[in-house]
Amino acid sequence: MADATLQxxxxxxxxxxxxxxxxxxxxxxxxxxxxxxxxxxxTFGALLFAFSYNRIYxxxxxxxxxxxxxxxxxxxxxxxxxxxTMVMGVFAAQRGDRAWTRNWLLATMVFGTAFIVLHGMEWSxxxxxxxxxxxxxxxxxxxxxxxxxxxxxxxxxxxxxxxxTAMHMLHVxxxxxxxxxxxxxxxxxxxxxxxxxxxxxxxxxxxxFHYGVHALLVCLIVAAVILFLKPKDYxxxxxxxxxxxxxxxxxxxxxxxxxxxxMSTKIV
Amino acid sequence: MHDATTHDDSKGQYFWVWGALLVLTAVxxxxxxxxxxEAVRMLEVLLILSVIKSALIIGYFMHxxxxxxxxxxLLTLSVVTxxxxxxxFFFPDAGRILKLGVN
Numbered sequence: 001m002a003d004a005t006l007q008x009x010x011x012x013x014x015x016x017x018x019x020x021x022x023x024x025x026x027x028x029x030x031x032x033x034x035x036x037x038x039x040x041x042x043t044f045g046a047l048l049f050a051f052s053y054n055r056i057y058x059x060x061x062x063x064x065x066x067x068x069x070x071x072x073x074x075x076x077x078x079x080x081x082x083x084x085t086m087v088m089g090v091f092a093a094q095r096g097d098r099a100w101t102r103n104w105l106l107a108t109m110v111f112g113t114a115f116i117v118l119h120g121m122e123w124s125x126x127x128x129x130x131x132x133x134x135x136x137x138x139x140x141x142x143x144x145x146x147x148x149x150x151x152x153x154x155x156x157x158x159x160x161x162x163x164x165t166a167m168h169m170l171h172v173x174x175x176x177x178x179x180x181x182x183x184x185x186x187x188x189x190x191x192x193x194x195x196x197x198x199x200x201x202x203x204x205x206x207x208x209f210h211y212g213v214h215a216l217l218v219c220l221i222v223a224a225v226i227l228f229l230k231p232k233d234y235x236x237x238x239x240x241x242x243x244x245x246x247x248x249x250x251x252x253x254x255x256x257x258x259x260x261x262x263m264s265t266k267i268v
Numbered sequence: 269m270h271d272a273t274t275h276d277d278s279k280g281q282y283f284w285v286w287g288a289l290l291v292l293t294a295v296x297x298x299x300x301x302x303x304x305x306e307a308v309r310m311l312e313v314l315l316i317l318s319v320i321k322s323a324l325i326i327g328y329f330m331h332x333x334x335x336x337x338x339x340x341x342l343l344t345l346s347v348v349t350x351x352x353x354x355x356x357f358f359f360p361d362a363g364r365i366l367k368l369g370v371n
Contacts, residue, residue, distance in 0.1 A: 025336035034339070038347050049358045056359075069297065077295050083329045084286040091279065117297055238330075247329045253322045257293075258314035262300035263307070 023032045027038050035242045037248045040171075044252050047164050048259060055263075056157040060148045061137045061157055063131075068122060072261045075118045077171075079250045082111030086179075086243045093236035100238060105183040106244065112176040119169055120209055123162075127208060133158045161260060168256055171214065171249050177219045182234045182242045186227050285328045292321050 024031050050228035054060075064072075089104030127136060130148030133155070151158050180188040296317050299305070305313055327333040332340055 024339040025343075026339060031339070034343055038343060041347055042350055045354055049354055053358050053361075069300065073293065073297050077290060080289045083325065084282060087282050087329055088279075102326060205280070244330055246341075247325055250329070251322050251325045254325065255318050257317055258296050258300070259311075262296055263311060263316060265300045265303070 017082060026206050027237055028033055029237060029241050030244070034243045037244065041252075044167070044255075048168060048255060049106070051160040051164055051259065054160055058154055058252050059154055060264070061146075063146055063150060064261055064264050065266045067125075069261060069265060071118055071122050072257055075115050075122075076113045076253065076257050078111045078118070079253050082108045082115070083250045084245050085111065086186075086246045090236070090240050090243045093239035096236075102183050105179050105239070109176050109179050109183075109191075112172055112179070112246075116169060116172055119165065119172075123165070124207055124209070131158050131161070133162055136208050136209070138263060164256055168249070168252055173215060173254070174219065175246050175249050177216075177223060178242055178245060181227065182238055183236070186231070189224055189227065192216055192223065196220060211238065282328060285324050289321055292317055325328060 011208060022028070022031075026034075078097060085104050085107040089101055089108060092100035122189055130145060132138075156174050175186075179194065180191070184191075196213060196216040199216065200210065203210045203213060299310065299313060303310070306322060332343070
């Protein structure tokens with residue numbers, strides 16, 4: 001027993017000269033993140049299959065006009081660009097260049113935030129025009145038109161659209177916060193708090209994001225617990241693992257964009 | 269961790285990948301607007317383009333191309349197998365409903 005403990009301690013603290021190389025040639029955090037992403041891809045896979053399944057046997061509407069497609073294309077460009085800045089951030093971290101690591105991560109967060117804001121505006125516009133599901137707050141004024149008819153006749157459309165995109169938007173939001181925590185550590189918490197309060201006070205009560213913004217509070221609590229219970233200076237490995245998560249969020253959108261938007265384009 | 273210096277020397281390739289992803293996105297949008305294919309063929313083309321884009325992201329941005337073959341193959345095969353199983357669970361049923369004419 002004593003020998004086993006000694007052996008464990010020796011390996012843990014790197015006191016031995018050599019020990020067996022990891023099976024995958026990667027550190028455990030990275031393997032853990034890959035496993036998480038593999039399982040998360042199945043979550044999105046199931047949602048995309050559910051979307052396609054509904055689409056097959058329903059007279060599926062094609063309501064997305066020029067404005068929606070342009071907006072979604074800009075959102076796609078934002079996510080693709082954020083992946084490039086993330087890669088640059090990982091390189092800067094591997095060089096040990098802390099200032100540029102922070103700059104690149106900040107650029108990635110800006111692109112991610114732009115995606116969330118554009119998507120939020122798109123959602124608000126669609127809900128305002130009558131595309132809604134039970135449980136959403138009723139928008140001010142009486143909406144009428146194509147989207148009202150779609151919500152009434154093909155409820156699968158708003159259900160799968162909001163279900164898929166909400167899940168993805170949540171992932172992007174968590175990704176931005178994850179990068180903020182890795183880049184700025186405890187200094188990011190007040191920013192998150194201010195964003196939550198400002199969002200709650202400034203977004204009208206008839207907008208779904210008036211309630212959705214509480215996701216920031218949940219993230220704030222989780223991030224605070226992590227940062228105060230286990231404060232650390234995040235290294236290049238942590239940045240690379242955060243990058244894996246961020247690229248995954250980009251990857252998922254590469255399927256949502258064509259399936260949800262481009263397959264439902266309105267031909268004028 | 270993979271060798272950082274090897275990739276740092278070839279940063280240019282990431283800009284090429286980024287450019288290729290933007291071009292592929294532009295092609296998708298163009299196809300969406302022009303509607304030159306009927307729905308099922310359109311879905312096939314868009315999915316092929318999406319798989320190419322995701323392969324570029326996973327291979328280069330997520331660095332899977334530079335990982336050990338064991339990790340590369342194990343991750344790819346396990347996820348692809350799960351999707352194939354999902355496909356065989358979901359779609360025959362969807363087709364059956366279509367043939368029965370249930371709305």
